[in-house]
Amino acid sequence: MKELASHGRVPDRPAVMTDVAKLAGVSHQTVSRVLNASPQVRPETRDKVLRAVAELGYRPNAMARGLVSRRSRVLGVVTFDTVLYGPASMMLGIERAARAAGYGVSIVTLERVDRAGVLAAVDTLAGQGVDGVVIIAPQTSAVAALHNLPARPVAVAVEVGQDAPLPSATVDQFEGSRLAVRHLLDLGHETVWHVSGPGDSLESRDRIEGWRRTLAESGATAPPPIGGDWSARSGYEAGLVLAAQPDVTAVFTSNDQMALGLLRAFAERGIRVPEQVSVVGFDDIPEAAYLSPPLTTVRQDFDEVGRRSMALLLHLMEAEGEVPNPPPVVPTLVVRGSSAGPQRD
Secondary structure, three states: OHHHHOOOOOOOOOOOHHHHHHHHOOOHHHHHHHHOOOOOOOHHHHHHHHHHHHHHOOOOOHHHHHHHHOOOOEEEEEEOOOOOHHHHHHHHHHHHHHHHOOOEEEEEEOOOOOHHHHHHHHHHHHHOOOOEEEEEOOEHHHHHHHHOOOOOOEEEEEOOOOOOOOOEEOEOHHHHHHHHHHHHHHOOOOOOEEEEOOOOEHHHHHHHHHHHHHHHHOOOOOOOOEEOOOOHHHHHHHHHHHHOOOOOOEEEEOOHHHHHHHHHHHHHOOOOOOOOOEEEOOEOOOOHHHOOOOOEEEEOOHHHHHHHHHHHHHHHHHOOOOOOOOOOEOOEEEOOOOOOOOOOO
């Protein structure tokens, strides 16, 4: 950080805000704005301040800041089933964004994904004095609770759709499905079979709709979807069903874990991927590039969802009245070796 070092020296004592300001060449008010995630700071200025914070090892005094602002500097997160890659990655993205904004995180994992479970989790966090709450509960059984939340602490949701009863940050699941199905159709497949997620999942619902509508717009017939539960086991069971269908040439699975099980079932039945059947997943798990064959999939930017949800919550904590939802995060298609054009006899 040579360009910053010219503005000041790293002190021998613990750094304070004025040290950060001096090293970054800005005012201490600007440092305060950056640490409080104010949108009124230019990106290049924010980068200079954050680099100065890192070089100095500056740690804001959370207790002192809390006494001045009457805030705990802790945010609550309500989540579920963190064994799954998607929710776990979403949680990590939110935690990173909170830390960057100078907040700690208190996590409550739902024992029951329903109205009572969500309300109890928010009540637990309210009792801890958190400044705000992020709710990750993309199930129809939990959405009802979002209509009955208390006014404080303020809350935002993640992955509950654009029609949620409170501000929310989302990934465009419909567009992700469209990318997957369009890719397979453009390769020359006449239709695409689908292994869906659980019936009460809002993400699964949107992916089914994207799959079905993309086929309809292309004039292709939609086969009946095969239901899964996000697990590799359910993908394996769906693969056994699909392996018995001689007309299957392309499959879109609603997540990568189910695609993993599907690939195992196809291998056991002697079905070559992608020579006989192409497979596309969703999520881009770290192992996707190392499956056999490497999995074509749809990548979600979980860090960006975390940043947008955190920015939304911080704006809500400061704003009077309504805060508009950020636009959905657009996923991307990652093409690998599991998809190809159909073989012609």
